[in-house]
Amino acid sequence: MKRLKSSDLKAEDCLTLTFEGAFDQQAALERELEPTLQALEEYAGKWMPDVVEGKRQRKYSRAAIWKALEEKRDENSTSIVLGRTKWPALYLRLRLYFPPLPPELRISVEVKPMSFFAEAERCREFVDMVRAWATHHPVTHANANSLAEDQLSDAPFFGRDLQTSVRDGFDKLYAVSWLNVFGPKLVETIGRERILSTPAHRVEVLPNGAVLLVTWPTAADFASDEARRAQALALVHLRPDLDFDTVLRTLRERSATLTPVEPHFHPDLAPLLSRVVDHVTVSERQRKIAELNVWQPPEPDEWLPAESALPPDVEDPERVRQYYGHLAEQLVALLHAQEPSVFKETPESLTDVDAYFWCEDFPRVFERQRIDEHAVPAVAAYLGEVLVRNLGGQWIPRKKLGEMQVRVGPRVWFPYVRAHRYMRSRQSLLDHSLTQLYRVAERHRS
Secondary structure: OOOOOHHHOOOOOOEEEEEEEEOOOOOOHHHHHHHHHHHHHHHOHHHOOOEEEOOOEEEOOHHHHHHHHHHOOOOOEEEEEEEOOOOOEEEEEEEEEOOOOOOEEEEEEEEEOHHHHOOHHHHHHHHHHHHHHHHHOOEEEEEEEEHHHHHHHOOOOOOOOHHHHHHHOOOOOOOOOOEEEEOHHHHHHHOHHHHHOOOOOEEEEOOOOOEEEEOOOOOOOOOOHHHHHHHHHHHHHHOOOOOHHHHHHHHHHHHHHHOOOOOOOOOOOHHHHHHHHHHOOHHHHHHHHHHHHHOOOOOOOOEEEHHHOOOOOOOOHHHHHHHHHHHHHHHHHHHOOOOHHHHHOOHHHHHHHHHHHHHOOHHHHOOHHHHHHHHHHHHHHHHHHHHHHHHOOEEEOOOOHHHOEEEEOOEEEOHHHHHHHHOOOHHHHHHOOHHHHHHHHHHOOO
């Protein structure tokens, strides 16, 4: 029984919910959370959690939840995760804070994919669940939105630094999400009558003075022009200082940013560039695809005709070849936990190495001296070993590491030169990828 994670699914948008409220610290915790769990079980439907994670993972049940909350509790807080073992993916974190901290309940939800919420009835049930939570727990603020939309709007910071954001919280209205619950304090700031007269799909006063507002019947089509107009109308009604045309133009620009772009990557690098795209934030993905569609890497030039190869200049060529193998094993030792394919020394493992270094921004994160002294030789030797193993290449040992060569057909390649260029920057990992050099060597081996 393994919880399905967002990373296990195709990289795409998801519905996120942030809920901040209070709870009665005098009441028994099980009794206080019973309505919350009851609403989850009643309305979640096909995204209902089936596993509970505390210090270990258990099948979903009330008893499992109480046990997990107990075993994760420290002096002033406890936190558990609810999830699913199959599509759609769910990440639900339930956090409780106890005195001397203010008694607070925080729930974070991610359901992936966003397209799961294309049905109006499913969206209504989601809203009804949040309504039940906000009715039972005095709410400070809650909102549900597309993850991509939150990234484009810089939620929850909205241009503020972290310290200011934590200090001020939702002291005023910065944006309108698909689903919003405004706490009593924010309702007072905006004006109750103004909020209640908002042109929106659903506006409802809750018993504790909060107001629930939903801009559009379905969450999945938040970027459609009709939904954007509804979002703009609601925001400028609540913020009369804003101009409708300006707001709508901004929202339409966000939608344009999210319009799907068909990948047409360089054929040698398509698997690598797909990994790069999957790593960037969902809001930037289409823009990155468009950028990589027109990008062309420089043709590898770290080679000479075989007749121009530098001759071996070592007394014991076999010993030097063994040393190259030892260097390659250092790269395997570094990456095998994250990229097990490196054990195989295949063309696909080169792509995995490229993707790992790019995702980790390795040339920027790690000390330059250590990169040049350790990473570059290891990468060079590993690249050479892959050429030897898969293309019938032959090592031509040299005293200087920078002059190591691999003969493949009519060309002699210089893996160290490639590795040195490769490790200069994040962009150079793509410009001088191991994957591309291998593919070019493969085409010219005969």
